[in-house]
Amino acid sequence: MASSRKVSQSTVGRLSLYLRLLSEVQREGRLTLSSGELARRCGTTAAQVRKDLSFFGTFGKRGLGYAVPELIEALRSILGLERRWKVALVGAGKIGSALLGYQDFRRQGFIIGAVFDSDPAKVGERRHDVVVRPDAELERVLEEEGIDIVIVAVPAEVAQVVVDRVVSAGVRAILNFAPTKLDVPAEVTLKSVNMAVELESLSYALASSGKRPRRPAVSRG
Amino acid sequence: MASSRKVSQSTVGRLSLYLRLLSEVQREGRLTLSSGELARRCGTTAAQVRKDLSFFGTFGKRGLGYAVPELIEALRSILGLERRWKVALVGAGKIGSALLGYQDFRRQGFIIGAVFDSDPAKVGERRHDVVVRPDAELERVLEEEGIDIVIVAVPAEVAQVVVDRVVSAGVRAILNFAPTKLDVPAEVTLKSVNMAVELESLSYALASSGKRPRRPAVSRG
Numbered sequence: 001m002a003s004s005r006k007v008s009q010s011t012v013g014r015l016s017l018y019l020r021l022l023s024e025v026q027r028e029g030r031l032t033l034s035s036g037e038l039a040r041r042c043g044t045t046a047a048q049v050r051k052d053l054s055f056f057g058t059f060g061k062r063g064l065g066y067a068v069p070e071l072i073e074a075l076r077s078i079l080g081l082e083r084r085w086k087v088a089l090v091g092a093g094k095i096g097s098a099l100l101g102y103q104d105f106r107r108q109g110f111i112i113g114a115v116f117d118s119d120p121a122k123v124g125e126r127r128h129d130v131v132v133r134p135d136a137e138l139e140r141v142l143e144e145e146g147i148d149i150v151i152v153a154v155p156a157e158v159a160q161v162v163v164d165r166v167v168s169a170g171v172r173a174i175l176n177f178a179p180t181k182l183d184v185p186a187e188v189t190l191k192s193v194n195m196a197v198e199l200e201s202l203s204y205a206l207a208s209s210g211k212r213p214r215r216p217a218v219s220r221g
Numbered sequence: 222m223a224s225s226r227k228v229s230q231s232t233v234g235r236l237s238l239y240l241r242l243l244s245e246v247q248r249e250g251r252l253t254l255s256s257g258e259l260a261r262r263c264g265t266t267a268a269q270v271r272k273d274l275s276f277f278g279t280f281g282k283r284g285l286g287y288a289v290p291e292l293i294e295a296l297r298s299i300l301g302l303e304r305r306w307k308v309a310l311v312g313a314g315k316i317g318s319a320l321l322g323y324q325d326f327r328r329q330g331f332i333i334g335a336v337f338d339s340d341p342a343k344v345g346e347r348r349h350d351v352v353v354r355p356d357a358e359l360e361r362v363l364e365e366e367g368i369d370i371v372i373v374a375v376p377a378e379v380a381q382v383v384v385d386r387v388v389s390a391g392v393r394a395i396l397n398f399a400p401t402k403l404d405v406p407a408e409v410t411l412k413s414v415n416m417a418v419e420l421e422s423l424s425y426a427l428a429s430s431g432k433r434p435r436r437p438a439v440s441r442g
Contacts, residue, residue, distance in 0.1 A: 012422045013418055015425075016415075016417070016418040016421045016422070017401075017402060019421075020400055021402075024378070042402050043402045043404070079421045079425050080427055080428025080429070081424060085424055085427070094319050097319065098315050098316055098318065098319030099416070101315040102316065102416070105416075105417070105420065108420070108421070109424075110420055110424075149420070149423050149427070156241065156245075173424075173426060174423075175416075179325070180238075181242075181262070183264070189427070193414055193416060194237075195326075197237040199326065199329070199396060200233070200236075200237045200301075201233045201234060201237070201410075202396060202412060203330075203331075203370070203394075204233050204236075204299065205393075206306070206370070206410070207299075207300070208301070
């Protein structure tokens with residue numbers, strides 16, 4: 001397997017898209033796919049597809065394209081999807097609870113086995129078959145259960161404190177939904193999903209580029 | 222205001238973070254902030270902060286830093302947050318319903334006023350005070366209500382069809398949660414949030430870089 005140092009985050013993101021597209025193609029009953037068609041359906045170029053895959057070995061035959069089942073298997077292995085990952089969620093609010101119900105995570109091998117919240121009213125409640133635990137048990141449970149990945153879905157102002165505690169418990173991969181910038185040591189991988197920032201990039205585009213709505217703006221009352 | 226052509230998506234994303242950080246600082250009761258401290262708290266450099274803001278005018282005074290309330294007001298204006306935006310949601314599943322309950326959207330001026338689903342069992346149900354409408358009414362309601370932004374939270378295999386219908390109804394800004402690549406005309410701004418891809422980038426990092434869990438992997442049974 002390639003060293004992760006050479007492989008960009010963009011390449012890894014595209015591998016995920018290739019895997020999704022190949023799985024669709026497999027459901028359609030097809031056994032081979034050209035790099036050109038894979039590229040077209042993922043919005044990139046055939047050269048980019050070949051370069052992304054070249055980090056990890058030799059795939060496909062000239063003139064025949066990729067064998068769909070083999071490439072799916074290879075991508076699942078590269079992306080670490082051939083095993084189950086133990087996931088914990090900190091923050092049992094709206095977003096956190098929705099993530100718990102997101103069936104795709106489980107299908108992909110990400111099993112949310114522990115949920116924490118600092119609100120005593122939520123502790124003891126069930127969220128999609130997982131009982132909410134008190135915040136105070138965080139480090140102990142992360143270590144005892146050997147949690148691999150922690151999803152942080154807490155308010156922005158407490159997110160850094162939560163992340164520091166998660167890192168101190170030995171977790172090396174964090175998915176953050178709090179709309180704030182977080183610091184982690186170099187050995188920890190942190191990814192952030194910020195829905196408010198995405199929405200603001202849309203309002204920026206509408207406000208700045210003449211993509212005007214068809215009706216007058218409603219003033220903030 | 223700057224032309225949107227000169228301003229990168231990364232700059233716009235950082236403006237959102239600056240705005241969040243400045244709002245925190247304002248809640249702490251502070252009236253000025255240096256570009257250095259703003260940069261440090263957002264994980265970037267003072268030069269980057271100054272460059273990002275220079276697209277939109279002259280802010281701050283040498284030696285005094287930025288006036289917090291003025292910069293907040295300017296950023297809100299740049300990001301199109303001084304008005305309300307009419308938002309519709311297509312797909313009243315788990316993720317869609319969670320988004321409806323996300324108070325931050327409303328606070329930022331993004332008002333979800335219409336929800337659609339293709340499942341007759343969901344039509345007529347209330348989701349956070351909004352009644353789910355049938356899929357068939359999509360184009361008519363988008364046009365009649367003058368919807369600015371559509372959030373797409375449908376399964377991947379129907380997402381392109383939904384997006385084509387939304388575009389045909391004149392909507393120019395789309396936030397997509399379906400884990401697939403979507404095509405839109407150049408005049409439409411599309412942003413995607415893909416939680417599965419983010420999780421897979423974490424499993425890739427764990428699987429490839431020796432960031433091993435502290436316990437043996439659980440094999441897929």
